[in-house]
Amino acid sequence: MPELKDVPSNISFPKSEEETLKFWEEIKAFETSLKMSEGKPAFTFYDGPPFATGLPHYGHLLAGTIKDVVTRYAHQTGHYVERRFGWDCHGLPVEYEIDKKLGIKHKEDVLAMGIDKYNAECRSIVMRYSSEWEHTVKRIGRWIDFKNGYKTLNTPYMETICDGKKMSKSLKNYPDPNHIIDGYGADALRLYLINSPVVRAEPLKFKEEGVKELIARVFLPWYNAYRFFVNQVFLAKKEFNLDFKYNPHRDIKGTNVMDRWILASCQSLIKFVKQEMNAYRLYTVVPRLLKLIDELTNWYVRFNRNRLKGENGVEDCEAALNTLFEVLYTLCRTMSPFTPFMTELMYQNLKNVMPEPKDGEDVRSIHFISFPEPNEDYIDSDIERTVSRMQNVIELGRVIREKNTLPLKTPLREFVVVSTDPQYIEDVKSLESYIVQELNIRTLTVTSDEEKYGVKYRIEPDHRVLGQKLKKAYPPIRKALANFTSDDAKNFLNTKSVTINDVVLTDADLNVNRYVDAKEDSHFKSGFDREVIVLLDTELDESLIQEGLAREVINRVQRLRKKALLAQTDEVNYHVKIVEDPNDQIKNVLASQKEFLKNSLKQDIEDLSARSASANVIAEEEQEVNGSKFLLSLSK
Numbered sequence: 292m293p294e295l296k297d298v299p300s301n302i303s304f305p306k307s308e309e310e311t312l313k314f315w316e317e318i319k320a321f322e323t324s325l326k327m328s329e330g331k332p333a334f335t336f337y338d339g340p341p342f343a344t345g346l347p348h349y350g351h352l353l354a355g356t357i358k359d360v361v362t363r364y365a366h367q368t369g370h371y372v373e374r375r376f377g378w379d380c381h382g383l384p385v386e387y388e389i390d391k392k393l394g395i396k397h398k399e400d401v402l403a404m405g406i407d408k409y410n411a412e413c414r415s416i417v418m419r420y421s422s423e424w425e426h427t428v429k430r431i432g433r434w435i436d437f438k439n440g441y442k443t444l445n446t447p448y449m450e451t452i453c454d455g456k457k458m459s460k461s462l463k464n465y466p467d468p469n470h471i472i473d474g475y476g477a478d479a480l481r482l483y484l485i486n487s488p489v490v491r492a493e494p495l496k497f498k499e500e501g502v503k504e505l506i507a508r509v510f511l512p513w514y515n516a517y518r519f520f521v522n523q524v525f526l527a528k529k530e531f532n533l534d535f536k537y538n539p540h541r542d543i544k545g546t547n548v549m550d551r552w553i554l555a556s557c558q559s560l561i562k563f564v565k566q567e568m569n570a571y572r573l574y575t576v577v578p579r580l581l582k583l584i585d586e587l588t589n590w591y592v593r594f595n596r597n598r599l600k601g602e603n604g605v606e607d608c609e610a611a612l613n614t615l616f617e618v619l620y621t622l623c624r625t626m627s628p629f630t631p632f633m634t635e636l637m638y639q640n641l642k643n644v645m646p647e648p649k650d651g652e653d654v655r656s657i658h659f660i661s662f663p664e665p666n667e668d669y670i671d672s673d674i675e676r677t678v679s680r681m682q683n684v685i686e687l688g689r690v691i692r693e694k695n696t697l698p699l700k701t702p703l704r705e706f707v708v709v710s711t712d713p714q715y716i717e718d719v720k721s722l723e724s725y726i727v728q729e730l731n732i733r734t735l736t737v738t739s740d741e742e743k744y745g746v747k748y749r750i751e752p753d754h755r756v757l758g759q760k761l762k763k764a765y766p767p768i769r770k771a772l773a774n775f776t777s778d779d780a781k782n783f784l785n786t787k788s789v790t791i792n793d794v795v796l797t798d799a800d801l802n803v804n805r806y807v808d809a810k811e812d813s814h815f816k817s818g819f820d821r822e823v824i825v826l827l828d829t830e831l832d833e834s835l836i837q838e839g840l841a842r843e844v845i846n847r848v849q850r851l852r853k854k855a856l857l858a859q860t861d862e863v864n865y866h867v868k869i870v871e872d873p874n875d876q877i878k879n880v881l882a883s884q885k886e887f888l889k890n891s892l893k894q895d896i897e898d899l900s901a902r903s904a905s906a907n908v909i910a911e912e913e914q915e916v917n918g919s920k921f922l923l924s925l926s927k
Contacts, residue, residue, distance in 0.1 A: 293642075293643040293644075294643055295521050295524055295525070295640055295643050295644055296521075296640050296643070297521070297525075298517065298518040298521045298522070298640070299518075300518070300853075300856070302514060304475065304476035304478065304479065304506070304510060304632075304633070305472065305473055305474065305475070305476045305477075307476075307632065307636055308430075308432070308476050308477055308478065308632040311631075311632045311635050311636060312429070312430070312432075314635070314639075315635075315656070318655050318656065320434070320655075320656050320658060320659075321434040321435075321436075323653065323655075323656075323659070324366060324434070324656075324658055324659060325371070325372075325373070327653065327659060328366055328369075328370065328371040328372070329371060330371070331369055331370055331371045332369070332370050332371065333370065333371050333372075333373075334362070334365040334366075334370035334371065334372045335373075336358065336361065336362050336365070336372065336374070349468060349484065349497055352427070352431060352468055352480065352484060353484040353485075353487070353490075355428055355431060355433050356431065356433070356481045356484050356485055357485065357490070357573065358433070359431075359432065359433040359434065359435075359481075359628070359631075360481075360485060360573060360628045360629055361568075361571070361573075361628075362374055362434075363434070363627065363628035363631065363658065364568050364628045364662065366658075367624075367627070367628065367658075367660070367661055367662035368565075368661070368662050369661065373436075374434060374435045374436055375435065375436045375439055376425075376428070376435045376436060376437050386413065389409070389412045389413050392412075393412065395409075425437050427468065427469065430469075430472055430477055431472065431477040431480065431481060432477050432478070432481065432631040432632055434658075468480070471499060471502055475502050475503060475505075475506055476506075476510075476632065477632060478510070478630040478631070478632045478633045479502050479505045479506055479510060480502055481629065481630065482505055482509070482577065482629060482630060483501050483502045483505055485573055485574075485577055485629060486574070486577040486578070486581075490573055490574040491574050509581055509584055510633065512584065512585075512588040512589070513584050513587075513588065513622070513633070514633075515588070516587055516588045516592050516615075516619070517619055517637050517640075517641075519592060519599070520599075520612070520615050520616060520619060521640065522858070522859050523599045523600060523601075523608075523612060523615075523859075524612060524644065525858075525859075525860060526600060526601065526859055526860055527601055527605070527608055527609070527612065529860050530601050530605075531601060531605040531608070533605060533608070533609060535609065535612055535644055536644055536645075536646065537613060537616045537617070537620070537644050537645050537646065538613055539617075539646070541610070541613055543614075543668070543669065544668075546610055547595075547598070547607070547610065547611065547614075548674065548677075548678075548721070548722065549590075549591060549594055549595055549678070549725075550610065550611065550614040551669070551671055551674050552591075552671075552674050552675060552677075552678040553586065553587065553590075553591045553614060553618055554614060554617065554618070554666075554669040555669055555670055555671040555672075555674055555675050556583060556586055556675060557583065557617070557618055557621045557669070558665040558666055558667075558669045558670045559670070559675065560579055560580070560583050560621075560625060561621070561625060561663050561664070561665045562665050563576075563579050564576050564579065564580070564625055565662070567579075576629075577629065580622075580625065580626055580629065583618075583622065584622065587618050587619075587622070590678075590682065591614075591615070591618065592615070593729075594725055594728075594729065595611050595615075598610075598611040599611045599612060599615065600859075616641065616644065619637060619641060620638075620641060620645075621663055622634075623637055623638050623641070623657050624657065624660055624661075624662060624663045625662070625663065627657050627658055627660075631657075631658065634657050635656060635657050635658070637657075638656070638657035638660075642654060676718065677718040677721060677722065678722065680715060680718045680719060680822075680823075681718070681719060681722040681725060681726060683820065683822070683823065684708050684719060684726060684823060684825055685725075685726060685729050685730060687818035687819070687820065687823070687825045688706055688726075688730045688732075688818070688825055688827055689730070690818055691816050691817070691818050691825070691827045691829075692730075692827070694816070695816055695827075695829050697829060698839070699730070699731055700731070700839050700842035700843055700846065701731070701831070701835065701836070701838075701839030701842075702731045702732065702733060702835045702838045702839060703730070703731065703732050703733070703827060703828055703829065703831075703835065704732070704733050704734065704828045704830065704832075704835065705732065705733065705734045705735075705736060705827075705828040706726070706727075706730055706732040706734070706735050706736070706825065706826070706827050706828070707735075707736045707737075707738065707744060707815070707825065707826040707827075707828075708735070708736070708737045708738070708823060708824075708825050709738055709739070709740070709741055709744050709746055709823065709824040709825070709826070710737075710739060710822065710823045710824070711739050711741065712822070713739075715822060715823060716737050716738075716739060719737050720737050723735050723737075730827075732827075741805075741824075744807065744815075744824070744826060745807050745808045745809055746805055746806075746807060746808075746824055747777040747805065747806055747807070747808045748777045748778075748780035748781040748784070748803055748804070748805055749775070749777065749780050749803070749804055749806065750772050750775045750779070750780045750783065750801055750802075750803060751801070751802045751803070751804055752769070752772055752800065752801050752802070753800075753802075754769065756800075757769075757800060760800075761794065764792065764794060767791075767792055768791045768792060768794060768796075771791045771792070772791070772801075780803050781803075783798075783801065783803055784803050789801075804819070804821070805819055805824055806819060806824075807819070807824060807826065814828055814829050814830035815827065815828055815829070816829050837879065837880055837883050837884060838884060838887065840876060840877070840880045840884075840916060840917060841880050841884035841887055841888055843916045843917065844877070844880065844881075844888065844896070844916060845888065845891050845892060847914040847916065847923060848865060848892055848896075848923065851910050851912055851914075851923055851925060852910075852925065854910060854912075855909050855910035855925060857909070857925070862893075862894070862927075863894075863909060863925045863926060863927055864894065864897070864902070864906070864925070864926050864927065865892065865894055865895070865896045865897070865923070865924070865925060866896070866897050866898065866899040866901065866902045866923075866924040866926065867881070867896055867897075867898065867899060867921045867922065867923055867924070868898070868899035868900075868921060868922040868924075869919070869920075869921045870913060870920040870921055870922060871919060871920040872919045872920075872921070873918055873919065876917065876919055877916065877919045877921055881896060899922065899924060902924065902926060906926040906927065907926055907927045908924060908925070908926045909925045909926055909927060910924075910925045911923070911924045911925070
């Protein structure tokens, strides 16, 4: 019976891709996919071939990636897509090389040499770099037939820009594509290129840092979410003896709101991708795919760690695992045309907890699996709106914390959400527990009482646009607008028009923003957008400070566990020895927050003097928290 394999904490994406290439070769993946789609409607893609008189550059890689994405998607959506590579064997690039080699400068030189001999010279170089081309094209993950390649005449020219300059082989003012692939992997380069301005017919300034950023911002969080899923399956086996298997027919109605939200988001994504890919708008697809990865890693997993760890019992744990699996599997299927390597890597492990395939169904590769169809049972626009509003107020709260240097580990007393929209208030209240937990606050107040919290309104005209529109009539209107009171601005929100000097201004001309007229000594700090105002109580008392320090201690324990390469299921003992502790803050925290620390770490933190002399010390390191130092020891 197949089982999930352990997922290492560190990964080299380029090395992983090399292994995937070998796997594809072993199962003849491209050839198999063609055979699987025989008899299906044909999808014809005319491929403008390159010259093989030079090496491939980023323009070629971008063109090849676009072609590969489009044809992979066509295959996944039920088409037979013949893909043959081609070579342009005649034209100016070839003639230029021969003219340079033979010193030919005029038409007469060619005639004197003889056209047949001149053509023979051209033919001798047209396949000069064909092997290098084949290596690079295959390395970026493009599935195409080189054995039956065709040869034709001319090629489209694609210009790529680097630092405002045309990419030049002679100037060598761009990094070698193989250097980028070897350093970051083909998937990262593919995604960078396909999400670049050049896809919208705008100039591309190629930056290696942009590819590197995608690794940190997209690929590693995505990989870590996949790894987290695998680890939680192992934990569920240990804690509940649960042999997890994905259930595609699970009824989600009435289940956890975050489960329903992320699954609804997946359906919206599927519908959007199908719509945009059918119109060949690749540049709109990638941002939406990346948004779902962000929602998975920074919202769903973050908000459901305790459920996935089994803290609400085995049934809720299994439901959360099923949801997380479905999102990962959906991402694999929707992202596979764009990032064929990463999706294959994950799928090869995820398929071990999937139901047995139907008779005759070949599921050896993610690229043999069809593109997903939206599940109508999961679509829920109301819940997507509700969670979007929750995310919005949380983001506003985070910004206030950052501006006031209040880390999330420090709890705060109160967070106030002010809105005049009853539906907004209801949406926020329904997800109160998530807001309280994420912003680490004691009390959430949701209200429509703007007067109590000093909410004011102001008109904000676009002076440049109105000046151009109204010419000389605008200065007195501008003066009148400057005298608008808060009540005037609020009234305009309702009427959506106002007449000044016989000129009618509408909400297309004027914006209304809300703000908080707070006193300078107020400990409530505000944030706002066009829909809502939030206020955060930034005043700290001793109990809040103590809990914040306790969370810092927990963080140091978790860091040392990670450094010691401990699995989540590894049980160890924790001991500390205070080295330097002004005002006894760590000593007091260890005493006053003893239960909180134990509940969070599933283990007491004891004094180092209590550690057994025969204990096996796994890791030991001096830690610092808020100016205090202590030795932290992990042992068995």
